[in-house]
Amino acid sequence: MQNLKMLEMNFDNENCNYSNNIKTDPKEDMFAELLRKTSVEDDQQDKDEIDSNAKRKACSYLCYNINTYLQIFFGTLFIVLALLLSRWSLFEIITTTRLRMTPKLPPYELWAKPEPIIYCRVYLFTAVNGDAFLNGTDAKLKIKELGPIVFREQLEHNDIVRHENSTLSYTARRYLEFLPDMNEPGILDRHIIVPNIVLLGMVTKIADSLFTTKIPFNMISRADKLFVNMTVSDYFWNFTTPALLTVDKYLPFLVPVDNGGTLHMVYKDFNDRINVRIGPKYNAQEFFTINTFGYQKTVPGYQPERGDCYADLMNSTEGAIYPNQVAKDVILWYWRKSVCRPIPLYFEKEVQMGKLKAFKYVTHVDWYDRKENLTEDCYKGFGRTPLPDGLSDISKCYSGLPIAVSSPHFFGRSGIWDDKLEGFTPNYVDHGSYAIVEPVNGVPLDQKARSQSNLVLPKLSGFSQEVNKFSEMIVPIIWCEYHLPEVTPSITALLIFTSNYLPRLRYIVPVIFLILGLILIYFVIKRLNDDISLSGYSRVKLLWRREKNHYLRRSSNG
Template structure:
């Protein structure tokens, strides 16, 4: 039996994390399909603002190897006071994710499979563009082709509801093991040892031939390694991104009473690696372009890739047939500012965009093949944590005060010890003196009494 001690059942983070979602709506679908417009135009709508809560439950300490295991659960809560009234009921026009994703997934299949797909699509009545509400797009998106395909080939369509946030958060309850204790050192404090009992990104199984997509020594973003410096590299893990990414030091930043170190995600983070065998995120079929990172392993094999929002810092060939992107560094880059001694994040923004990647399509209808070699923006998300609880701010202040005076503490403790010793000796001397004086007084009184008695006898 595993030697472990259960300490707490639940630990809820007090950090305030806002999740802002921006969706893309097509404005010229009919004109583009009729070849009147060369580019498919997308318009950003949002933000739709949620609060993300994180709690760690079923917490177990493992003293035999100085690790902690817990279940990490994230949930979203709609913040009506921060949203435009009725925003979830707004109608948007989007490429039909189900129709196009299934076609992309079946591109390398034989003609018989493609014929079956065409038959299912024809009977379903689905089109390549869909009118829907923002709420349905995020939380309750389905289509007739999904329902039909699940009856015939359920292994290909594991989910009926493909709402963007529903897919991301419906099963967000994962077992995590992290390191703690002096034996692991400052640079591994609270770093991930395993996720879902494996050292790799969920969906990557090296023993089955998959690339070793490691998440070891990464952090969920609630706490980073201690004693950070300008050479430290922060490795940030986010399951919704389907990978861990490194952040590098850029500058020192003052946030109120706290001095923080800012670490940023480089523009080249999603570029292809020179060693193809080590590039776990190059894509399942054709290699993705620099600036794209494959997420299909985390989303049932569907051709989804992450990029920076609005394709910031990149000019994709696959985006030549779309318009409407407005990249801006201040709005679209990712960073974290952490207190360097304790590794506590005091301000951080993680921004990423999800896209549907369509390869060159053959064997499908013309309206589907029109999407060949395109990357279609779906939505982008910003996670922002910029408010520390007062008790954590006070903890950082106290810790830094103690750190600044720690070189003087031995002298302070030595002086305090001498002072306490002198006080103790002084008290002991007073007690001894008291006991010495009492018998002396009594003897003097006894002598006086005897003298008085003698005088009375003589009289």
């Protein structure tokens, strides 16, 4: 038994030594190690990819899908806008919006708070030979022009109200501001000799009265001279005489005003309620034309219901804005209260104002002439005899005083003024009127409105010999030039965009919107396809890794 145990122990030791003496191949060891590492790495990659897919799926509803939905929304929006703009152009949309004069938008704000500077240049006429004219030495009164005296006319638009009937009401206030830097020093304090238009105005009021009325007037008026020496400032703003104060006390019906200052008469009540047409209800050619002025459809002072001539406002504008889309054959009507009538402007030629194409409209020399049918001529005059060509009655706007408007220096016309006056130098450059208008928006780029006020005296008798010297005479008072030299840079930029670039964008903008929309939709579709491909590829890759690991394990076990 002991020998048997010893034999088993030797056998076991030999087997153990045999197994310990077996040597493995190093390449097989490296392959096994590589297989182990690959399996670990692949398992970790599979785990990371699963985690990444899970995270991406969790985020897709918040981030990924939001971007996709935004691209779909904007892509569809751009395509719809392209289709709409191909039907209604951007130019039409913007111009229609402008017709509505919507608050807070540039067209409304630029009109509500006018920025362009308007210069008012005033010229007056001094008498050179007053005494010689009165005593008969000189048959004609010699006059000399003095000026310009330069002011800035301030324009305010207040109490603006929009109405449901596509009209807009506002109060226009105008006043003058003296500009010292643009005038000769001390010009307002300079003394001048001028006809006593206050006294002559009272004379015209009783020219047809009985002799018994003229006697007390002649007695009172002896305190006044027919030519007075006063300052330029008084001539403009404070023209009063002893006779005026006395007549106002005893014969007030002869004195419609207590101050005959030439500019005071114009600006004493320059606050007017105006109603104009706006909105697409009216076409572009009626945009901002006057519907009522001072709550009336006629020129102030004319009352057709009482038998007056129907002085139509003629769809005129104040001149701050003209109708839109103006054509060459259209007559622009310019309304100015101081002229007391609409003034027609006719196309003359195209002009280039910087980057803007514009139309130049001018007045014709016959605009103050008599009509063939005098019954339809609302401005023929206030006496039995109609005014001569070149003069237009404006008495109803000046308290009934016999005042008529003409072109400065009676430009373009000759008449009875040539018989008793001397010193006029009429010419178009200095005395013609014009407006240069950007035709798309109807905005004036440069305009000059010139007019002259004259005192019209009828045939006189029953007065002093000196007063009778002014019988059937036209006495010039002042003439004014209202000049808009340019518009502001902001208005210019807006006009350049709407008139030069906006029409060209009619076809470009829809194409751009269409391309942008298609690009966004294309990227959405491409992203969806990529996601589908990526999802399928990930699954195949994961299965391939698992099959590869399974094969390697089987190979190693075999």
